[in-house]
Amino acid sequence: MLTEGDRLQLAQFVQGNVEKYTDALARAVELTQAKDYQRQDLHQIIAGYVAIMSEALVEDSNEKRTFYLETVIPGLVTNGETLPKLLYGAASVSLIISMDVMHAFPSASPRNLSDWVADYFASFLRDMMASAIATVMHPPSYSSR
Numbered sequence: 001m002l003t004e005g006d007r008l009q010l011a012q013f014v015q016g017n018v019e020k021y022t023d024a025l026a027r028a029v030e031l032t033q034a035k036d037y038q039r040q041d042l043h044q045i046i047a048g049y050v051a052i053m054s055e056a057l058v059e060d061s062n063e064k065r066t067f068y069l070e071t072v073i074p075g076l077v078t079n080g081e082t083l084p085k086l087l088y089g090a091a092s093v094s095l096i097i098s099m100d101v102m103h104a105f106p107s108a109s110p111r112n113l114s115d116w117v118a119d120y121f122a123s124f125l126r127d128m129m130a131s132a133i134a135t136v137m138h139p140p141s142y143s144s145r
Contacts, residue, residue: 002057002116006105010113011054013104014097022046024096028089035081048072049093056120065124073128074135083132090128094121 002010014021022043029037052065076086098117105113 002109002112006113007057010101010105011057013101014050014053017097017100018043018046018050020100021050021093021097024093025089028092029085032085032088034085034089035079045072045076046093049090052124053097053120065127069127069131073131074140077132077135078140083129083136086132087125087129090125094125097121 022039025042025046026037026039028034029042048064048068052068055061055064073086077083098121101117102110102114
């Protein structure tokens with residue numbers, strides 16, 4: 001189990017690397033020829049991604065995660081992002097964050113750290129794909145007035 005101090009340091013570390021993870025998402029977008037996103041859009045996606053990871057580390061809440069899964073992911077899908085490209089981007093950023101964290105925190109118990117990171121990203125990616133699939137299966141209907 002990660003200590004409270006480890007959790008706080010980890011949250012601060014990922015928050016301090018938003019630009020690096022935005023770069024990683026930009027590379028993933030370019031490699032997959034995903035929709036044409038502005039850097040500001042990618043930065044916002046990553047800032048949210050980091051915020052929900054930080055929430056999981058230091059808060060007793062999952063409000064940000066729920067909001068992200070119920071609004072951001074359906075919004076990306078509704079705007080035409082494909083599920084394979086969505087998964088590629090999220091998985092590539094998750095792997096980069098995982099590697100960074102493992103290298104940046106050698107003092108933390110490697111097993112506890114790797115277990116937490118693996119469990120966190122696996123459950124997030126599962127829930128992200130469930131949200132994306134639900135959006136494809138039941139797209140939001142917009143009523144015109």
